Amino acid sequence: MTTRPCLILFGPPGSGKGTQAKLLRDKLGMAHISTGDMLRERVVLAKQEGSTDELGKAVAAIMQSGGLVSDELVNKMVEDRIEQPDAANGFILDGYPRTVAQAQLLDCVLKGKKIRTVVVYLKVDYNVIIARLSGRRQCPTCGALYSVSANSPVVSEVCDYDGSKLIVRDDDREEVVLQRLKAYESQTAPVLDCLKSAGYRIFDVQGDLRPPQVIAREIEESIQREFGTARA
Numbered sequence: 162m163t164t165r166p167c168l169i170l171f172g173p174p175g176s177g178k179g180t181q182a183k184l185l186r187d188k189l190g191m192a193h194i195s196t197g198d199m200l201r202e203r204v205v206l207a208k209q210e211g212s213t214d215e216l217g218k219a220v221a222a223i224m225q226s227g228g229l230v231s232d233e234l235v236n237k238m239v240e241d242r243i244e245q246p247d248a249a250n251g252f253i254l255d256g257y258p259r260t261v262a263q264a265q266l267l268d269c270v271l272k273g274k275k276i277r278t279v280v281v282y283l284k285v286d287y288n289v290i291i292a293r294l295s296g297r298r299q300c301p302t303c304g305a306l307y308s309v310s311a312n313s314p315v316v317s318e319v320c321d322y323d324g325s326k327l328i329v330r331d332d333d334r335e336e337v338v339l340q341r342l343k344a345y346e347s348q349t350a351p352v353l354d355c356l357k358s359a360g361y362r363i364f365d366v367q368g369d370l371r372p373p374q375v376i377a378r379e380i381e382e383s384i385q386r387e388f389g390t391a392r393a
C-alpha cells in the first residue's frame with residue numbers, strides 16, 4: 162500500500178516557498194497548506210466589526226510585529242488541516258514547521274500516519290531576500306504573489322488573474338521584515354538540523370536568480386525520484 166506524500170518547503174521568508182507551493186500544488190495534485198495564509202484568514206475575520214475572536218486579534222498583533230504565533234495554535238491548525246479531504250492525495254507544507262517544537266510534533270504525526278516526506282530547502286542570498294520582500298505585492302483576492310522587479314504583473318499593481326489592485330502585506334514593511342528574519346535565524350533555522358536528525362531526506366535547491374518555473378521543475382524531479390512512480 163502506498164501512503165500519501167508530504168513535501169515540506171523550508172527556507173527563510175522571501176525564499177519563494179509560497180510561489181513554489183502554488184506552482185507545485187497543481188502539477189503534483191497535492192494540497193497547499195500555508196500556515197501564514199491560514200493565520201491571515203483568521204486575522205481578517207477577527208478584525209471585522211463585532212468579532213469576539215480575542216485569540217485572532219492577538220495573532221494579528223504578533224504577525225504585525227514579525228514574531229511567531231504560539232506552537233500550540235499552529236500545531237492544532239495543521240493537524241486538523243491535513244485531515245481535510247483535499248489533502249488525501251498528499252500535501253505541501255509552506256511556512257511550517259517554524260520552530261523545533263513544531264518539527265517534533267510534525268515528526269510524530271508524519272511517522273504515526275506513515276506519510277512519506279521529503280524536505281526541500283530553498284537557499285537564497287540574504288540581500289536577495291531583503292530586496293524581494295520589500296518589493297513584494299500580493300493579490301488580496303486570489304493570493305497570487307508578484308515582485309515589482311522580477312515577476313511583475315502585466316499591468317502595474319493589478320493582478321493578472323482577477324484584476325484586483327495589488328497590496329503590500331502588513332508584514333512586508335521594512336521594520337517587520339527585519340524582525341521576521343531575526344525570528345527565522347533564532348527559531349526556524351535550527352529546524353533544518355532537527356528534520357535531518359529525524360531522518361528526513363533534504364534537497365538543497367538554489368532559490369534565487371532562476372525563474373520560478375525552472376526551480377519548480379527541479380523540485381518536481383527531485384520529488385518524483387524520491388516518491389517513485391506514484392507521483393509521476
Ligand code: AMP
Nearest residue numbers: 196197224227228229230235256257259
Ligand atoms: P508567512 O506567510 O509564512 O511568511 O507567515 C506570516 C506570519 O505568520 C509569520 O511572520 C508569523 O507571524 C506567522 N506564522 C506563519 N506560520 C507560522 C508558524 N508555523 N509558526 C508560527 N507563526 C507562523
